[in-house]
Each structure stands twice: as C-alpha cells, then as structure tokens.
Amino acid sequence: MAKINPITQEELRAFDSELLLQELRSRAPKKAKPITREFQACGCDDTPTVVAKHLREGETAGVPELETVPTGELIEALRDVQKVIYGTDDRLDMYEVTDAAHRASADGVVMLVNAGSITANNNGTSTIATQNFGTAYNLCPTERFRHQPITGFCSGFLVDPSLVATAAHCVENANLANVRFVFGFQMRDATTAETTVPTSEVYRGIRIIGRAIGNQGTDWCIVQLDRPVLNHRHVRIRRSGQIPNNAGVYVIGHPVGLPKKWAGGAVVRDNTPARYFVANLDTYGGNSGSPVFNAATHDVEGILVRGETDFVFNGNCRVSNVVPANGGRGEDCTRVAEFASLVPPNQHDFIPFNPAKAKVVHRNGRWKIEVDGMWLLDFGSSKAEAQQALKIIKHYKMNTQCFVGRPGPSMEFYLVNGQAPSGAMAGEDAISFNPANVQAQYINGRWKVVDGNHWIMDFDQSEAEARQALSYILRYGFRFICFVGRPGPSMTYFRI
Amino acid sequence: MTPDPKGGFLQALEEAARQSRDIDELAALLRAFPEVHSVEVRDYLVKTQPPIRELAIHFQNTRFVADITLHPDGSLTVRGLHDC
Numbered sequence: 012m013a014k015i016n017p018i019t020q021e022e023l024r025a026f027d028s029e030l031l032l033q034e035l036r037s038r039a040p041k042k043a044k045p046i047t048r049e050f051q052a053c054g055c056d057d058t059p060t061v062v063a064k065h066l067r068e069g070e071t072a073g074v075p076e077l078e079t080v081p082t083g084e085l086i087e088a089l090r091d092v093q094k095v096i097y098g099t100d101d102r103l104d105m106y107e108v109t110d111a112a113h114r115a116s117a118d119g120v121v122m123l124v125n126a127g128s129i130t131a132n133n134n135g136t137s138t139i140a141t142q143n144f145g146t147a148y149n150l151c152p153t154e155r156f157r158h159q160p161i162t163g164f165c166s167g168f169l170v171d172p173s174l175v176a177t178a179a180h181c182v183e184n185a186n187l188a189n190v191r192f193v194f195g196f197q198m199r200d201a202t203t204a205e206t207t208v209p210t211s212e213v214y215r216g217i218r219i220i221g222r223a224i225g226n227q228g229t230d231w232c233i234v235q236l237d238r239p240v241l242n243h244r245h246v247r248i249r250r251s252g253q254i255p256n257n258a259g260v261y262v263i264g265h266p267v268g269l270p271k272k273w274a275g276g277a278v279v280r281d282n283t284p285a286r287y288f289v290a291n292l293d294t295y296g297g298n299s300g301s302p303v304f305n306a307a308t309h310d311v312e313g314i315l316v317r318g319e320t321d322f323v324f325n326g327n328c329r330v331s332n333v334v335p336a337n338g339g340r341g342e343d344c345t346r347v348a349e350f351a352s353l354v355p356p357n358q359h360d361f362i363p364f365n366p367a368k369a370k371v372v373h374r375n376g377r378w379k380i381e382v383d384g385m386w387l388l389d390f391g392s393s394k395a396e397a398q399q400a401l402k403i404i405k406h407y408k409m410n411t412q413c414f415v416g417r418p419g420p421s422m423e424f425y426l427v428n429g430q431a432p433s434g435a436m437a438g439e440d441a442i443s444f445n446p447a448n449v450q451a452q453y454i455n456g457r458w459k460v461v462d463g464n465h466w467i468m469d470f471d472q473s474e475a476e477a478r479q480a481l482s483y484i485l486r487y488g489f490r491f492i493c494f495v496g497r498p499g500p501s502m503t504y505f506r507i
Numbered sequence: 508m509t510p511d512p513k514g515g516f517l518q519a520l521e522e523a524a525r526q527s528r529d530i531d532e533l534a535a536l537l538r539a540f541p542e543v544h545s546v547e548v549r550d551y552l553v554k555t556q557p558p559i560r561e562l563a564i565h566f567q568n569t570r571f572v573a574d575i576t577l578h579p580d581g582s583l584t585v586r587g588l589h590d591c
Contacts, residue, residue, distance in 0.1 A: 147579045147580075148579045149579075161556070163556060164555050164556045164557075165555055165556070178554075178555075180553055180555060180559070181555060265556075267556055268556045294554060295554065295556075295558075296552065296554050296555055296556040296557055296558030296577075297554065297555065297556030298554045299553065299554040299555045299556075315554060316553070316554065317551040317552065317553055317554060318551060318552055318554055319551070319552070320552060321552065321558060340550055340551060342554075343551065
C-alpha cells in the first residue's frame, strides 16, 4: 500500500527554504567534503586568498517532518518559496523571452561546437549532432529541459562583425581549427529544437587576436572569424571602469550545451577582485564564454568562466544543485574591460551624400568637390585631381563618405548603398591586398594595418583607430586600396 | 623528485582518473602517491561542457594544476596539466 504523504502542498510551502534545502541535501548519496575557496592555490597569483564556508559543511541530517515528501515535490516547493533561486533554473528559452532589449542581446550569442559534430547537408544547411540531455546526464524527472538536445562545449558572443569573445579555456591555438561558431541553435517552440541551421550560420576562427588566462583569475579570448557576421548584432561592451556593486545582471548562453538560454534575476555579489566579479547567475558547464549583461544598460560586463557545482545526485538520478540566492560560491565573470582595447569602438562617422549633385568648384583659390554647398574633398591647387575624384565618385555611384579618426582622419573610405564599391575603373591607382591576411599590428612603435609584410595604413599611436580600420576592411570585404594623387593623396578609397 | 608532466606522472594521473568515481576519490588516490605532498580540489567548476575541476598538485619542488574533465556518465579524464 502506498504511503500517504501527511503534508499538504500548502504546509510544504510554509517550511523555511533552508529546511527544504537541508532535507534535499540529506538525500544526496555522498557529501562533498568541506573545501576552501582558493583561486591561487599554487601561489603564482597575488589575489588574496578567500576562505569561504562550504555550503554543505555540517549539513548532513535530514528533516524528520519532510522525510516522506517526494523529492520532486520538495524541489518544486523550494523553487516556489525562494524569491531568487541561484543554482537551479531562472533560465528561459529564447522563444519565451519577449523583452526586446534582451532578445537583441541574445542575437549575437554563439555556441562553440567541435567541427566533427556538424555535418553539411549539401543543400545550404548543416545539422548539429546532439544527445538527449536527460539521458546523457541521467536526470531526475523534475529537471527542466531534460527532453532537449545538448551539443557544443562553450558559448561566445560577437563584439564586432568579425570578432567573437569567449573564455580562454574554451579556445587556444591548438584547437582553433577544430572549433565551429554556430548561430541559431535554440528552441523554436516548447518541443522543437533548431538542430539544422543554414550553413551560412556556421563560422570558423582563423586567428586568435588576444588571449589571457590565469593572472588574478582573468580568462578571455578574442577570435577573428573567417568572415564577418552581417546578420547578427554585435554587443556593446564596457570599455573602462567596473560594474556597480550589487548591479543586476543576466546571462545568455548554452548551459550544458542546451539550445540558447536566458537567465536573469541575478546580482553582482562580490565586486572586489580586480579582473573578475562574482554574481549569483544560474549557469552550468557550457556557459563558459557567455556574455554577462548589465540589466540596466544591456552592455556586456563580464564573461562567465567559473562557478558552483552544476548537478548533485538525488538517489539514482541527478538534479540541479540548488543553493539559496546568497549561498554557494557564486559564478566568476571576467571583466570585459580587460580586453576592450582589442575591440573597435564602432562609433561610425559616416556622411551620406547624393553623388548626382557632386561637382568640382573653385573656392578661395582651392579646388574642391562639393555637394549642395558642403565640401567633401579639398584638392588644393590640383584641378586635375578634383576632376579625377569626381569621375571616380560618379563611376562607382559612391553615396557615403566614411572616416576613422577625425579630425585628421587616419582612414577614409566610401560606400555605395551601404556596400563596398565594386568593379574597376580605367586608369585607377589601385593596390591589391588579401583581406584574409590583414591584421592590426604594433610595429616599431606605431600601429599599422598590414597585409603580411606590407603595411597598408599607419595609425601612429592609435590602436583603436587601427582596429576600427581593420574592422571596416573585413566588414566590407575591401580588396583594393585606391588613391588619387600619390604621394600625399588627396583622396583615398577602398573597393572590392 | 620532480615529476615530468609529460611522462610517468601524467600516465599515473590518467590511470588514477580512470579508477576514480569522483573528484574527491581521485584527490585521495593522488595523495597516496609518494612524490605528492598535497592535493587541493579547487572549489569552482570551469564551465565548459563537460565541466572541468582543477586539482592543484604540490610536489616537493614544483606544482601543477591538473584539469580533470567530469563527464556526464560520471567518468573522469585528464584534460591536461599546466603550471599555475
């Protein structure tokens, strides 16, 4: 005869959350021994040692009044009575997220997958090999998302059309060729996962732009992709300073390799470490590299890298490790300002004009190209250069003039309806380069954009301008730098 | 004795990981190695999938961090050894 549970649901929810937790923990088959929080155990790091009481220390006894309550009911009750639950599920699938700003934040989040897990279908799509989450982890029936597929090993996010940020422990030169960056792995609805994605949503990394791990807990990596991502937003990152103490944060990524998840309801718990902060975010393995957003500004503040134990056994199956909102060790998030110098600011200085109205004029002894009384270009005493430039503008139908670093711009280029000018023009002074080889480098005390051993542009001491110029070259696919009037050109433009 | 991370110690570590049912058992096994002075289980998970637990292994003259991958089926493998 089945045992009758003497406690009603209402009575169960009247229990203190700590008692519910105590009973849940007493059912785990094995207790973890107390351990100290010691990030720099080897002594190679000068961060002060922080000793924290382990969550399970001394908590071995169950709660007699709760011993007959099924574990699933205990977990459900715990979720209900805690205002904020850290360590279980604040997570939502993307189809459940309705806030426009949060959805925009999610657009640039990518999953890192082993190349061998992706098969091209030869019809413009690729299929990602997956496992069933519940089966792979032997999850208890109460666990959310247990019927969903898992794949992938880390998360990342676009910080520029050609750059992905992730955790350093996810990517290094040795495995870069075997990593694929996949957009669009998410639940379409409650039952359907997008395991087949357009092949155009799968990217390779061609170069690690910067990487740091270990020094005072820092852990980040910036990867240049094989081509720019033009159909997803790149996030805005904090470029200096620190997130405010106790600020609200949310995370978007691929916990356990699940379809993309949003998890909010968290706050910065410890803002004192120089290179990372600690928050009570609901994250799991696979969240490494996830962007951690400031809930007020939607700027990325951190990269999720380390944290609390994910699962514990409940009898013969696993459940999420439930800890109070202010319990556990917290989740470490590397501060993104650490690598902000590698990320172009992307504050575009673009001026649209009507090429049909462009004309050569002579004002105050100088030859210029003007549009509706505003001058675009100044050629000094060279009428021939002004006429040649006008021919070029009209030939390509250029309608946007773009700058990096005004006044005294270090780069100038033109667009045609938001695209690079294309084709060629007779008599053009053009030098080709290979965009796959182009990099920003610091050479002999000056920042340059180079193609192998050949420098294309010089930016003196401005790393930000060099990286912004490189970003534009990659974004628009420029393959030629062209001049009017070398040396000391009066007009420079790029084309494909 | 200073162990060669690429040599005998790594092999012994891999074998110990294969025999262990969880990270605490692995740490206990390593503490029984004569050349090992102490083993510390870092309190955090490195949140790759599958996640990694770090063991700081102290020898007489040197120390390493072992990255131990915690597989969903409960098995442990050595992802690598590195300086701290």
